[in-house]
Amino acid sequence: MKPNIEELRKKYIDNPPEGMTSKDIRHMSEDELLDMDYFLNEDDLFDDEAGVEGFYIF
Template identity: 65%
Template sequence: MSNEKELVKKLRDKYTKNPPEGMTPDLIKSMSDNDLLDMDYFLNEDVFGDEVGEEGFYIF
């Protein structure tokens, strides 16, 4: 559990200094720990899987 609290602190600092588009540092500060972890997950999720850039998989 301690590792999760440390991660949340690091993420809150990271996103407070450089908030995602459409968010403010105050909004980041007021987010719950779970909401912050969820936001980080979805911002960094690999939505295309391992196929990005492989031959035959292009979106124009």
């Protein structure tokens, strides 16, 4: 299900992430906007690594 790009753009223009401006958001492509939204809302990018205690070479 693809989110409505214009709603997403408005959300970030009204409240841009730290280090960005509304102007930055206005000039982003749809793919850039979706990527940014994905990474800002991802809980833990390394969640697959849960429970791994160390690095082992066998």
